[in-house]
Amino acid sequence: MPAPILRLLLRLLHRLLPRSLVGRVFALFAMSMLVFVGVGMGMFYRHQYLQHIEETQDSAATLVELAAQAVEDSALIGDYDTVKRTLATMMEQSPFASAAFIDVNGGAIRVEAAHDASLAPAPGWLLDHVGGELYDVNRVVAAGGKDYGVLRLHFDERKLASQLWLLLVQSTSLAALVLAISLLLARALLARWLKNLDSLRFHGIDAAIHPDAPLEIQAAIKAMNRSAASMRDEYGQRIADLMNSLVQHKSALDQAAIVSEVDRDGIVTAVNDQFVRQSGYAREELVGRPLAQAGGSWAPSNTVWRGEVAVPGRDGERQWYRTIVPILDAENSIDKYICIDFDISERKEFEDAIVRNAMRQGLLARLGRKALEAGPLVELFEMAARLACDGLHARHAALFAFDADSGTACLQASRGFPADTRAVPFPCGAGPEASDALARWTTGLLGFDDAGSSIDAVVVCAGRPFGALAVYGPETRTFQEDEEAFLNGLGNILATAVEREESRKRLTWLAQFDTLTGLPNRHRLGVCLEAAIIGAAASRRRAGVMFIDLDRFKSVNDMLGHGAGDELLVQAGARLQDCVRAGDVVARLGGDEFAVVLPQLGGGSVAEDIARRIVEALAQPFVLQGQQLFVSASVGIAAYPEDGIDAATLLKSADTAMYSAKQNGRNNYQFYLAEMNADAALRLQTEHQLHLALERGEFELHYQPKLRLAAGAQMGKISGFEALLRWRHPERGLVAPFEFISILEETGLILPVGEWVIAEVCRQIGVWSAQYGSVPPVAINLSARQLGHAGLPQAVRAIVDAAGVDPGLLEFELTESMLMEDPEAAVRILGDLKSQGMRLSVDDFGTGYSSLAYLKRFPLDALKIDRTFVRDLPGDSDDAAITKAVISLAHSLNLKVVAEGVETVAHVDALRAYGCDEIQGYYIGKPSPAAECSALLQPESLAAA
Structure with missing residues (x-):
């Protein structure tokens, strides 16, 4: 059976199950009896059915033998009338419906049984079943070894089925009557016996035991009586303990809560020690006063009242959480009120602190989002000063920037400060004394009433003090630790933003300048050279570029190490800058290679003079690690527009000229010549x-x-x-x-x-x-x-x-x-x-x-x-x-x-x-x-x- 159908049947059976014990026991007995009677009746009827069929067949066999002998005698002499009378006689009170004698010539004598109208009709299934059990009887009629014909008899199924059906109906009716009487008797006995269980209900006394109750029920009632007696004793002890506990709870409540009694008119009639201690008044001052005077807007009513009240006391106002419960008398009328208070002043202060902290965290988040936008720092500084005032409930806030070299500070952004004080430096170091200096300057500017108290947070960027974010209040203002933490949070966000801006500028600088020499790098050189070419083309003048390579630089690195080599590059870059004009650009391309952009190049002598100065300057001795060393330089020169019309071509031409200078003994300069490309091409081919x-x-x-x-x-x-x-x-x-x-x-x-x-x-x-x-x-x-x-x-x-x-x-x-x-x-x-x-x-x-x-x-x-x-x-x-x-x-x-x-x-x-x-x-x-x-x-x- 599928699981869903099985679950459905179980739920249906659960719904049909009786709720009472009598009903359930009776239902179990009835089902058992029905099963027993049903099985017994089935077995009985089957036995009767088979016995009836067997007896019918036996009697039919006997009749056939007797009729066959009579028919043989009559058939021998040809007396067929006697045969017919014999068959008709045999049909009376027999189980056959018809009989027939068929001679060897095909002639037939047929006799039908008379119809019995008194027979009760049987159901078709029984009629079919009986017909399937009985078959026609055929008997050969022979005499003196000669066959005269066949005697054929057909059973009357309707008659036999009617007899069997009548037997079934009678036996079933009798069994149903007996079953009904048995069930009624069992129901009455069960109800009588189980009625004794009603005495088990608790009435405070032992339950009575009826003599005719079953032994098991009598034992159950006795056990219940013993349990009830034990429970009465236990409940009595518990009630005593409960009363004792209530007394202790009242004492504990007096110790933990602020309790008072109020009459039906709202007048205080009694207070406990906690009430007296928390209010700061004497008991005599409190009793007899309306409860409403102790805070809150309560009025007597028949419902429980709850709420927070502000209670005045000698030491200031306190926050209490109050519960007023009406106490009813026997007539269900209000007798008095019990007022229970709890001092929640500290909790309220804590909640207020949480609200303030949440507000400040929101302000910090706002400033953080503003910092992530990477907008102008001035806007971020102004916002920080404004949020500092909002978060600390002050009117004056300022962001100062330190100048460590001059030992001064100046106002970068402010709230509540005069506008003409911006960017005006005033003496202020960046150490521990900075706070006092800022406070003195601000007090002198705003006055003692507005800047009598202060708090500041130093903005530290990359390990150095960038400035300070300060908030000022009146003389009576005292700043707390959480306020200091909030201000430090603002300062940290500002520090991160300043560091990011400085890093961005640093990356921009690194993308265009060489970190070792501080000179423009290859990228910056390309930009400058392109600009020089555009300017020269617009004004129809010449521009130039020099490619410079230090000779024997690798030997210096090998001999003294890379530190000395780096120092040599720095000194070489400085000498190159001394050799060029104000508008020229010196760049380091990498390694020991430098370049010079000449935006304004007149005749060939200008470039030649600069190249000569470079070669002579770099040929002078260098002092590295206490040793005097000599290097030289090979310089290649290319000019716009004759040697190239774009930056890449000019640099390539200058590089080719520099390589020619190296080939010609180094420590010299060479102007680019077209045939140099042939040498370069030959080198590539080689x-x-x-x-x-x-x-x-x-x-x-x-x-x-x-x-x-x-x-x-x-x-x-x-x-x-x-x-x-x-x-x-x-x-x-x-x-x-x-x-x-x-x-x-x-x-x-x-x-x-x-x-x-x-x-x-x-x-x-x-x-x-x-x-x-x-x-x-x-x-x-x-x-x-x-x-x-x-x-x-x-x-x-x-x-x-x-x-x-x-x-x-x-x-x-x-x-x-x-x-x-x-x-x-x-x-x-x-x-x-x-x-x-x-x-x-x-x-x-x-x-x-x-x-x-x-x-x-x-x-x-x-x-x-x-x-x-x-x-x-x-x-x-x-x-x-x-x-x-x-x-x-x-x-x-x-x-x-x-x-x-x-x-x-x-x-x-x-x-x-x-x-x-x-x-x-x-x-x-x-x-x-x-x-x-x-x-x-x-x-x-x-x-x-």
Whole structure:
């Protein structure tokens, strides 16, 4: 059965369930009896039905046998009348409706039973059921082994069903009568027995027990009587306790509440001690007075009155919450009134404080919303002064701004102050004494009656006092802590707004100016240059721009650190500003690059004069960290309109001219020329071709030999080679190293090319080792980008291991500037290379910036004296002294010394005399391909110098 239908049936059963115990017990008994009688009657009728059918069939069988014998005798002699009479006799008092004899020839004798009108009609379902149980009876009539016909009998279903129906009606009626009598008797007995439960109602005495009551009910009544007695005792005790509690409650009420009694006319008749104590009057002064005189507008009535009243007392007015309850007498008339008061003065003060705080929070929110609008600060200052007056119920408020440099303050916004006092500074510090100074100035301005008392909040922005927000009142005014908190809240909002405005201005400034030098940045320069171009175009005059790059700035950073480099940039920017005119704009583009916008450029001499002054000014010595250093500048100049008609083109032209100045020896200036673009284009083309040169196999190595000069068995023999990178361009042939080495460095191609060089040297060492057995070491120049690459030692190890050569045959040459760029990292990387067995040397020693403290930490094997010191030997005494000193220093550090640029016999003799270990230069041999150098490795070719 579906759940909804089941729930519906349960609700219906609950509604039909009787409410009384008698009804429910009777209903249960009646349902049980109905079920019992129904089941019993069903079983009885079924038994009678089956027995009747069985008896009918048995009697029919007997009649058929008797009739069949008579018919056989009559049929044997052909007496069919006797057959018919026999059939008719058999039909009387039989269960058959018809009988028929059918002979073998098809002849039939049929007899119908007479209709009995007294039979009661049976229902159709019973008639159908009886018809289904009885079947026609067929009996073959035969005599002497010969068949004479068939005797066929048909039962009378209507008669049998009527008999069965009559039996059902009679038995059901009898059962219903018996059931009705039983139910009536049970109902009467239940009502009589359960009536004894009425005595269980509580009357204050024990309930009576009737003799004919069932034992269970008698036991229940006795238990109830015992419970009632116990309850009477318990309630009696509780009533006593309740009375005692009421007395205690009255005492507690007297202690906690202000209680008085009032007669029906509203006159006070009694008061408790609390009333006397809270009012401040004597009891005799209070009794006999109308209650209305103690506050409130109450009049006697028959209803309870509640409300807040203001009660006057000797110590001032108090707020009471009053409840007046009428007390009725036996005639339901008012006898008197009980007045209960509670002192709510403190609570009212607290509620008022909450209201005031909510109001002030709303004012703070208003000012906060105004601050978020990011409008003019003047409007926000005026609103703050107005809200300060509204929140503190004052007439005068002001916002002062401090000037820490002059030690003064001035009025920024006010409420109730004269208008002519704005922006008039007056002496006032920004420290703790500021409040007194503000108060004295305001009292002198407004008078003692209006500004006798004050409260102020300092507005602190980014850790510095910006000003103060002050409120002034009469002399009797005393400001509370919550008022101070409100004023501080206004000050905090103002501080946030001022900080945001200062941050906005700062961001605007940062977007246009360089933070280090304070000069306009690249963006600001573009705006100024565009304005200069527009002005020059409008007035048909020329304008110009200079691009300035400091020479050797990176060396200063490497030697002294970035702090010194920043100081150098600041000083350089100041010198540039001293070199230009009033309307010119000096800007820093980034790094060590500066620019100058010349809005009014007459002839070429104006720009040339300024450029000359710049070059001379920047060539003067700089003092950094107590050291005197020299740098120079390369300046490129471009003019409008001949070198470009927009800012981007002019800057590009000036940059190209500056690059030309660097190419021409630096420390000079160059005007932009159209052919400079060709050089720049060639550089770009070279850069593009270099990206493809490695994969096309256009690089090759030339080797320059070194000769041992020191005395000994190996003197005059080849001591090693230096591998030098060459680029054989398919169209230009061999390209000079200075044209592409710097480009490899700048683009980062030096890293893959450098690995190729190491791999090619290892390959060549392998070839020479296979041919000649003993091979001298080969030196490879490392670039700054390679040394700065953290994976250099691992890459070298992998290449050497793959080639299978002795790592001791490799030597890496590095410059002093490279080593000093990051000395700590250089020590780690060189240590790793040295641990693999490779040699290390410093190239061009004496031309860079070195530190002997770090030099002794590097795991070096040799120093190479630069060709600039060898070129004028032995005639130049200074070069000779430097060379001797370097050789002596190296030997003291257990380092070999190799001299470069040796081209004459005089060079060789001088260096031998100074104790130099090895020499290298055109005197020994020019850089040549590996095939040509192979001849130098033949034993017979090694000769003394």
